[in-house]
Amino acid sequence: MRYTSESVEQLVEEFAQLPGIGKKTAQRLALFILKLPREKVVTFAQALINIKDKVRYCSICSNITESDPCYICSSPKRTRGIICVVEEPRDVMAIEKTNEFHGLYHVLGGALSPLDNIGPEDLKVKELLARITDDIEEIILAMNPNVEGEATTIYLSRLLKPLSVKVTRIARGLPIGGDLEFADEATLSRALEGRIAL
Amino acid sequence: MKIVRAQLRQFRNHDCTELDFGMTTNALLGDNGHGKTNILEALSFLCLTKSFYASSDAIVLQQGKDFFELRGTLLSDVGVEHDVRIVYESQTNHKKVFIDGKEPATFSSVIGQFPIVVLSPENSNITFGTPSDRRRFMDLVVAQSSRVYVEDVLEYRKALRQRNKILSDISRNGGSSALLEPWNETLVLHGSKVLLKRVRFFEEFAPYIMRAYAAIAHELETPQVEYVPNVETAPHDSPDVVGERFKAKLEEKKRDELRIGSTLVGPHRDEVAFSLNGLQLRAYASQGQHKTFLVALKVAEFFYLKERCAETPVVLLDDVFTELDGTRSQKLIALIESLGQTFITTTSEHVFHETIHWDDGRRRFTIHNGAAVQHDHEAAA
Ligand SMILES: Nc1ncnc2c1ncn2[C@@H]1O[C@H](COP(=O)(O)OP(=O)(O)O)[C@@H](O)[C@H]1O
Ligand SMILES: [Mg+2]
Ligand SMILES: [Zn+2]
Numbered sequence: 001m002r003y004t005s006e007s008v009e010q011l012v013e014e015f016a017q018l019p020g021i022g023k024k025t026a027q028r029l030a031l032f033i034l035k036l037p038r039e040k041v042v043t044f045a046q047a048l049i050n051i052k053d054k055v056r057y058c059s060i061c062s063n064i065t066e067s068d069p070c071y072i073c074s075s076p077k078r079t080r081g082i083i084c085v086v087e088e089p090r091d092v093m094a095i096e097k098t099n100e101f102h103g104l105y106h107v108l109g110g111a112l113s114p115l116d117n118i119g120p121e122d123l124k125v126k127e128l129l130a131r132i133t134d135d136i137e138e139i140i141l142a143m144n145p146n147v148e149g150e151a152t153t154i155y156l157s158r159l160l161k162p163l164s165v166k167v168t169r170i171a172r173g174l175p176i177g178g179d180l181e182f183a184d185e186a187t188l189s190r191a192l193e194g195r196i197a198l
Numbered sequence: 199m200k201i202v203r204a205q206l207r208q209f210r211n212h213d214c215t216e217l218d219f220g221m222t223t224n225a226l227l228g229d230n231g232h233g234k235t236n237i238l239e240a241l242s243f244l245c246l247t248k249s250f251y252a253s254s255d256a257i258v259l260q261q262g263k264d265f266f267e268l269r270g271t272l273l274s275d276v277g278v279e280h281d282v283r284i285v286y287e288s289q290t291n292h293k294k295v296f297i298d299g300k301e302p303a304t305f306s307s308v309i310g311q312f313p314i315v316v317l318s319p320e321n322s323n324i325t326f327g328t329p330s331d332r333r334r335f336m337d338l339v340v341a342q343s344s345r346v347y348v349e350d351v352l353e354y355r356k357a358l359r360q361r362n363k364i365l366s367d368i369s370r371n372g373g374s375s376a377l378l379e380p381w382n383e384t385l386v387l388h389g390s391k392v393l394l395k396r397v398r399f400f401e402e403f404a405p406y407i408m409r410a411y412a413a414i415a416h417e418l419e420t421p422q423v424e425y426v427p428n429v430e431t432a433p434h435d436s437p438d439v440v441g442e443r444f445k446a447k448l449e450e451k452k453r454d455e456l457r458i459g460s461t462l463v464g465p466h467r468d469e470v471a472f473s474l475n476g477l478q479l480r481a482y483a484s485q486g487q488h489k490t491f492l493v494a495l496k497v498a499e500f501f502y503l504k505e506r507c508a509e510t511p512v513v514l515l516d517d518v519f520t521e522l523d524g525t526r527s528q529k530l531i532a533l534i535e536s537l538g539q540t541f542i543t544t545t546s547e548h549v550f551h552e553t554i555h556w557d558d559g560r561r562r563f564t565i566h567n568g569a570a571v572q573h574d575h576e577a578a579a
Contacts, residue, residue: 022287022289022290023289024289112360112380113360114360114361114363114364114367114377114381115359115360115363119377120377146353146356147353147356147357147360147384147388148356148360150380150383150384150387151357151360151380151381151383151384152380154379154380154383154384155379155380158379158380
């Protein structure tokens, strides 16, 4: 279907590029925006621009942040001797929601996946190694419970072994094939508590 | 389990077909190419969330349409009704499954809840075809009887694809084989589970085949089935022991794998051996013996699933009587009818014994041009 307005047409195209959004949903969203008051649309558009202009990666943990270092890395309340390694920023959010973990994070930016041409050099592995000093007591590997997460866990645990730091991984208890992001808080808390030494 | 009713919308050549089934035998009659097999395929979707032979959801979508919808009322052995709805949209290439209005966590978690046994012309490759045809047969039986097996197989395949990618990169462009290390362990972890499950399955399944074969064959023949793993595995081995052997074998084949660019060790290359009186079926058996063996496998599958799932499987028979003579067909129908609910497609009603009584439990449908018409019941004799 073609619209009589090029602007509507363009917005539909933009929405349709978003993951999980088909043409029909894109049309619905565009027409919804059209009906919003102008100031709401301005706030929305500004939010889109801000995410690009203000958000960057923490120079310590590689999590997304607006101030560098991020508020977790710079908080005096966090236990600095424990680093929890995760795949994506959304995993930090999931673990933070449990209120069970008070250490620091390290965001790898993905997991090993040869099919997607992601090898160790495409992840923030060197940056992780650089953070391991005498003050670090434990590294917790909290990858997603799928084969890519598993292979990444195996890879990192071998790499960390010679560094004489305690390495653990979170307990399996998570649904197989699932993502940390989708685990409920109770399951995730249990997985953190029941971590296994590697 | 019984399928009480089914509705097909824009599925294959069925635009809008509704069927109320009988609780024992359901005959789907009609000329070739009118949509009989398509109905069995729809029943397979309702029970397994997928077709028993089509490779994709897009293929079964009616040409020129943008969605298909299937709906079924399934009645469990203990009398609980389940409403199953499957919707596929071409635009998103996305299928949704609803059981009693709720989406299950994964499609694989549905497999085994509504067990089915299918016998169709393609199945002849179980005894005639390649090892991969036999593994597919085995996988569907084990999958229906063990939920974790589906997960293990899917994870194993994923690890295998990832590992093969590294091997093929190295075989083409060179590179460090150290990259393989983490994938070796993942492969071994899931592969050992798959191996043990399969070996244990065959230990349990063998007596079922003996019994089924004895029940349907006239001759004194002894069937054997055996899983032949390329990593030595016995039913009572621990996963760790199997894992160690798996690793050793990978190490042994490492150079070949790097040269060829794919994984040569593991359950994806195992054979399932069928034999009669000690002679390999594929090489020595007659056509008739092949057929009998196949039917025995399916009857064994039925009883195995019935016991393991604590739910009577529904039996789908697609055109299986074309190659069987009249008395054999009627014996088979009588046997299967005593088991539970059956769906039988055929072009010729003569495969049913003339004394069969079409009543409320045994129903006939004529399938013509993607539409179904139910025959009237016969008056009670
Ligand atoms: N995706 C599809 N869309 C429309 N028609 C289809 C589709 N797939 C198959 N058909 C039609 O279905 C018919 C075959 O149905 P089938 O159930 O195999 O027949 P039979 O009664 O011989 O078992 C053919 O006429 C074929 O053209
Ligand atoms: Mg057919
Ligand atoms: Zn940080």
